[in-house]
Amino acid sequence: MKKFNKFLSVAVASAMVMAMAGCGNTDNGSAATGTNAATESAAASDSAASGSVFKIGGIGPTTGGAAVYGLAVQHGAEIAVEEINAAGGINGYQVEFKFQDDEADAEKSVNAYNALKDWGAQIIDGSTTSGACIAVTDKTKEDNMFQITPSGSAVECVQYDNNFRVCFSDPNQGLASAQYIGENGLAEKIAVIYDSSDVYSSGIYEKFAKEAENQPFEIVAAEAFTADNKTDFSVQLQKAKDAGADMVFLPIYYQESALILTQAAAMGYAPKWFSCDGMDGILGGVDNFDVSLTEGVMLLTPFAADATDDLTQSFVTKYKEKYGETPNQFAADSYDAIYVIKAAIEKSGVTPDMSVSDICDGMKAAMTEITVDGLTGNGMTWTADGEANKAPKAVVIENGAYKAM
Amino acid sequence: MSFISYLINGISLGSVYALIALGYTMVYGIAKMLNFAHGDVIMVGAFITYTMCSTMGLSPVIGVLAAVVACTLLGMAIEKVAYKPLRKAASPLAVLITAIGVSYLLQNVALLIFGANAKAFTSVVSVPALKLADGQINITGETIVTILSCLVIMAGLMLFINKTKAGQAMLAVSEDKGAAQLMGINVDGTIALTFAIGSGLAAVAGVLLCSAYPSLTPYTGSMPGIKAFVAAVFGGIGSIPGALVGGILLGIIEIFGKAYISSQMADAIVFAVLIVVLLVKPAGLFGKNIQEKV
Numbered sequence: 163m164k165k166f167n168k169f170l171s172v173a174v175a176s177a178m179v180m181a182m183a184g185c186g187n188t189d190n191g192s193a194a195t196g197t198n199a200a201t202e203s204a205a206a207s208d209s210a211a212s213g214s215v216f217k218i219g220g221i222g223p224t225t226g227g228a229a230v231y232g233l234a235v236q237h238g239a240e241i242a243v244e245e246i247n248a249a250g251g252i253n254g255y256q257v258e259f260k261f262q263d264d265e266a267d268a269e270k271s272v273n274a275y276n277a278l279k280d281w282g283a284q285i286i287d288g289s290t291t292s293g294a295c296i297a298v299t300d301k302t303k304e305d306n307m308f309q310i311t312p313s314g315s316a317v318e319c320v321q322y323d324n325n326f327r328v329c330f331s332d333p334n335q336g337l338a339s340a341q342y343i344g345e346n347g348l349a350e351k352i353a354v355i356y357d358s359s360d361v362y363s364s365g366i367y368e369k370f371a372k373e374a375e376n377q378p379f380e381i382v383a384a385e386a387f388t389a390d391n392k393t394d395f396s397v398q399l400q401k402a403k404d405a406g407a408d409m410v411f412l413p414i415y416y417q418e419s420a421l422i423l424t425q426a427a428a429m430g431y432a433p434k435w436f437s438c439d440g441m442d443g444i445l446g447g448v449d450n451f452d453v454s455l456t457e458g459v460m461l462l463t464p465f466a467a468d469a470t471d472d473l474t475q476s477f478v479t480k481y482k483e484k485y486g487e488t489p490n491q492f493a494a495d496s497y498d499a500i501y502v503i504k505a506a507i508e509k510s511g512v513t514p515d516m517s518v519s520d521i522c523d524g525m526k527a528a529m530t531e532i533t534v535d536g537l538t539g540n541g542m543t544w545t546a547d548g549e550a551n552k553a554p555k556a557v558v559i560e561n562g563a564y565k566a567m
Numbered sequence: 568m569s570f571i572s573y574l575i576n577g578i579s580l581g582s583v584y585a586l587i588a589l590g591y592t593m594v595y596g597i598a599k600m601l602n603f604a605h606g607d608v609i610m611v612g613a614f615i616t617y618t619m620c621s622t623m624g625l626s627p628v629i630g631v632l633a634a635v636v637a638c639t640l641l642g643m644a645i646e647k648v649a650y651k652p653l654r655k656a657a658s659p660l661a662v663l664i665t666a667i668g669v670s671y672l673l674q675n676v677a678l679l680i681f682g683a684n685a686k687a688f689t690s691v692v693s694v695p696a697l698k699l700a701d702g703q704i705n706i707t708g709e710t711i712v713t714i715l716s717c718l719v720i721m722a723g724l725m726l727f728i729n730k731t732k733a734g735q736a737m738l739a740v741s742e743d744k745g746a747a748q749l750m751g752i753n754v755d756g757t758i759a760l761t762f763a764i765g766s767g768l769a770a771v772a773g774v775l776l777c778s779a780y781p782s783l784t785p786y787t788g789s790m791p792g793i794k795a796f797v798a799a800v801f802g803g804i805g806s807i808p809g810a811l812v813g814g815i816l817l818g819i820i821e822i823f824g825k826a827y828i829s830s831q832m833a834d835a836i837v838f839a840v841l842i843v844v845l846l847v848k849p850a851g852l853f854g855k856n857i858q859e860k861v
Contacts, residue, residue: 225683227786229684359831386829390834391821391834393776393791394780396576397576397822397825398830400569417685421781
């Protein structure tokens with residue numbers, strides 16, 4: 163009996179370890195973070211001595227389940243940096259860009275930030291995912307380093323005065339979605355399926371639910387799932403169906419959306435679908451996915467790769483040439499982030515030989531004065547609290563491609 | 568009507584858990600170790616079928632057979648390389664940690680080969696959906712095949728263990744390794760056979776899991792693996808009928824918890840039930856309490 167208990171306790175303990183580590187994997191980022199404070203300051207003075215390039219650090223998951231986003235952010239930024247350098251740099255200074263993997267994990271994101279600091283980063287383009295980004299904001303605040311996140315949409319991603327973002331915040335997406343559905347009379351009874359363990363998804367949902375009170379539709383079912391339980395959606399769909407929802411709102415990422423669309427089709431449930439920018443990627447992000455299931459799905463996204471303007475066309479062409487895939491919104495956000503950094507540097511006139519903190523102060527002040535025409539919006543401006551002002555765009559999927567609504 | 572849908576979905580999910588739990592329970596019963604890499608063998612099986620069927624366009628039958636063969640070999644290789652040398656180690660923790668290591672190894676190798684993009688698994692099941700009560704209840708072909716396969720495999724396994732020599736050898740090794748060896752049973756061979764069967768079943772479970780929930784990533788196996796481990800403990804680890812009952816109950820509790828209590832609390836409810844069961848019956852539903860003489 164005693165022996166059995168021992169086995170069992172070992173088993174339960176390790177089950178917990180496995181559960182906690184369940185979606186993790188090996189760490190590329192922390193290899194470089196073993197350096198101590200002494201080498202850190204040495205590295206910092208090193209880069210200050212070199213002083214002729216701007217060093218921009220990027221952070222995001224390039225491995226793990228969210229790798230699609232991190233890689234997009236990395237690639238989008240790399241293209242922007244290449245263009246800028248080829249055109250003579252920012253105010254004549256070349257730009258160096260280095261990207262660190264954080265596996266979408268808060269702790270590893272801080273490690274990645276530390277590694278970038280050791281490298282001599284002066285400006286941060288990241289982190290890619292909200293949870294990781296929030297953790298890094300505390301560190302950049304301490305160091306007073308300028309940080310712009312391409313895609314961290316949680317409210318707290320821009321909680322300090324040195325944090326800015328390119329994408330919409332979660333509440334803004336929830337608000338815009340509710341208003342769009344209401345104003346266009348798209349549905350009367352709406353069911354929501356959201357990820358309660360994810361700040362992105364629950365952030366959108368909460369604001370959506372609040373705004374729904376002012377809109378001519380009714381939320382008839384609000385069903386949650388969590389990161390540990392996101393393969394079986396039969397119950398959530400059944401409840402939405404039973405409640406008579408004619409539209410299902412999915413403020414979630416496309417991987418789960420793909421499963422939901424497949425399972426809904428299998429059970430013969432065909433409501434209208436509405437989603438946010440997390441749905442961006444559904445057309446190419448899931449290999450072998452039957453794209454015909456997405457026919458008629460509507461989503462709010464600031465970037466559509468098939469847009470015909472010159473900027474989008476040239477970006478998409480370069481991206482495809484270099485990385486062999488169609489860029490998604492995250493790549494576009496990150497591309498814009500680098501150009502926003504460029505605009506803020508040019509406006510403020512900061513130079514690479516200044517301290518990180520002085521660069522940050524200069525850029526911070528410049529942010530509210532710049533206007534950037536980017537891939538994800540024309541005439542984007544920023545408020546001092548870090549939010550971008552731009553108009554949301556709704557697209558509908560027709561014949562396997564986005565079409566403006 | 569929804570109730571029946573939920574029940575059927577629960578049994579279907581539970582059948583997958585049961586198939587995976589078999590691997591845990593057999594290995595625990597015979598080698599007295601927890602093979603935490605088991606969940607990832609499922610993922611490997613699913614990826615092999617995916618590659619065969621979706622990428623190379625072969626028939627599902629060949630895809631599934633290839634997955635079973637490959638996973639059987641993989642299971643034996645893992646046992647031989649990673650676990651066997653540690654079987655005599657002083658602490659049972661050594662082999663447990665190795666198992667966790669193997670689990671990460673498999674995940675990362677899969678990540679390297681297949682990338683992080685989720686793959687939509689093409690169902691290998693071509694049975695049409697069953698519509699009952701004027702279409703109010705819709706039982707998918709995957710559900711039917713999953714439940715049937717689980718029952719057939721379970722029955723086959725019980726027959727194998729009770730009626731064949733190799734099966735009897737397994738029972739003997741699980742009762743007393745030393746004595747079994749003295750009776751001329753090849754203990755190492757029997758343990759290898761256990762891993763082979765468990766891993767072959769994992770391949771089947773992987774294919775069924777991904778047919779029902781068609782999303783395949785290198786991490787697909789880890790959560791079902793943990794749930795199945797819970798199912799094995801729930802049913803009484805070491806007991807084969809326990810794995811079946813534990814798995815199916817777990818699936819039903821999970822779906823009912825989601826449907827009638829709270830969709831976001833589903834896992835908490837499952838684990839709460841586990842705790843209650845272990846408090847009342849510390850060895851699980853079908854487990855044996857073996858008194859050890861000091």
